[in-house]
Amino acid sequence: MFCGIDRWGHLSPEALHPYSVTRVLRWALTRGGVAGERYSGHSLRRGFATWATRNQWSTKALMEYVGWRDVDSALRYVEADAPFGDWLRQLDESK
Incomplete structure (x- = not known):
């Protein structure tokens, strides 16, 4: 999803290493005045799932988009107050 970037700001054709996502996210949040140490790459997945x-x-x-194979995995990422309706009914209808 994110391309790599070196310490001089040059973009790479290669993807950003998965372990670098948290570091980049925390740096960006801290620069924006948010306590970056409270967030990780997991926060992006959780935020995306809730937004979607x-x-x-x-x-x-x-x-399918995120790569989850079962509903239980997906539900752990969606905020409890998100109005997602009847997930199991939707899943059954999509089969």
């Missing part, structure tokens, strides 16, 4: 659910993505579409 609130924007009426189907269960199947979200699971």
Whole structure:
């Protein structure tokens, strides 16, 4: 999803290493005045899942996009107050 970048700001054709996501995220948040140490790459996945659910993505579409294979995994990432409807019904209908 993110391309690599070196310490001089040059973009790479290669993807950003997965372990670098948290470091870059925390740096950007701190520069924006947010306590960056409270966030990780997991925060991006959780935020995306909640955003997609609130924007009426189907269960199947979200699971395919993120790569989840079961509903239980997906539900752990969606905020409890997100209006996602009946996930199991949606999943059954999409089969």
